């Protein structure tokens with residue numbers, strides 16, 4: 001008999017790995033309502049609180065009034081509006097590249113980009129902790145996959161040396177990593193990675209999903225913070241996190257972008273993002289780069305420093321708003337998360353397969369929208385429960 005879904009679900013339940021959806025009411029960052037309860041949200045990626053910003057809302061409403069709700073076709077057919085090109089050009093200017101391409105979200109950006117860049121015979125080298133979208137994309141590409149232990153550049157160097165020796169001159173070698181790792185909140189050693197990919201004539205794709213809006217003088221990410229934007233071949237990110245909207249982007253030189261337009265299947269075979277989404281993204285990006293955005297980043301850094309010192313959690317440099325509190329055991333992580341919720345604090349327990357086995361954790365994400373008092377109440381509860 002074929003194995004039933006009920007069997008699989010029971011197995012997940014046994015391992016404390018069963019997941020379900022909680023429906024929330026939003027509208028008032030950093031608060032959410034779940035059922036009857038109002039909870040202080042420490043789980044969203046809305047690092048600057050922009051998802052409820054009036055500028056984004058009115059941009060979306062205006063774009064809808066002017067152009068309707070749907071793009072009605074893929075970008076290559078009749079789905080390219082002024083909004084799409086303006087945002088792509090704006091991203092390119094900010095990222096110091098020739099051009100950029102927009103996708104529906106970050107996941108489809110990874111999928112479309114990596115499968116267009118490499119194929120059988122090429123090699124993709126990923127950090128062990130890379131996001132699922134990057135791993136799935138590497139698998140789908142058909143290229144040889146190599147993985148280096150998280151942030152260990154000497155291991156990356158060894159793989160690069162070995163791959164370069166065995167490869168022909170037309171073979172592509174693509175190094176893939178993230179600026180801020182989504183479950184650990186630490187950053188990659190970008191300067192060293194750039195030096196290595198140059199030395200071994202490889203390409204570098206940097207996913208700035210959790211760094212856009214957060215790092216860099218104008219909030220453009222880790223590459224901007226370190227003055228390395230021009231050294232990164234493919235700058236990727238999402239507009240669904242700090243930018244407060246939805247969408248993904250890939251910024252690169254013109255030939256690469258033209259290649260994506262011709263080969264990235266998640267771009268070609270998918271309806272273009274609706275005008276409202278693109279207009280809101282543009283407004284979010286404008287705010288991120290503005291002096292108001294700078295002020296929000298300063299608030300955010302202050303909140304991070306407050307929580308790490310009051311709760312006795314390890315602070316990292318550069319400071320990022322993702323603060324893992326590793327408890328190890330799935331059941332323990334769930335129970336602490338449950339008790340925090342009893343205190344009105346929404347802090348998710350993250351388990352395998354999102355993180356490695358036996359590293360179940362609370363994943364605290366902070367926002368500039370949290371007040372100092374709200375941070376202090378979380379710190380006190382964390383100390384009491386774990």
Ligand SMILES: *Cc1c(COP(=O)(O)O)cnc(C)c1O
Nearest residue numbers: 105106107131133182209238240
């Ligand atoms: C969230 C995330 C993505 C996916 O972006 P979406 O816009 O949510 O699809 C990709 N990469 C990383 C590192 C992420 O954290």
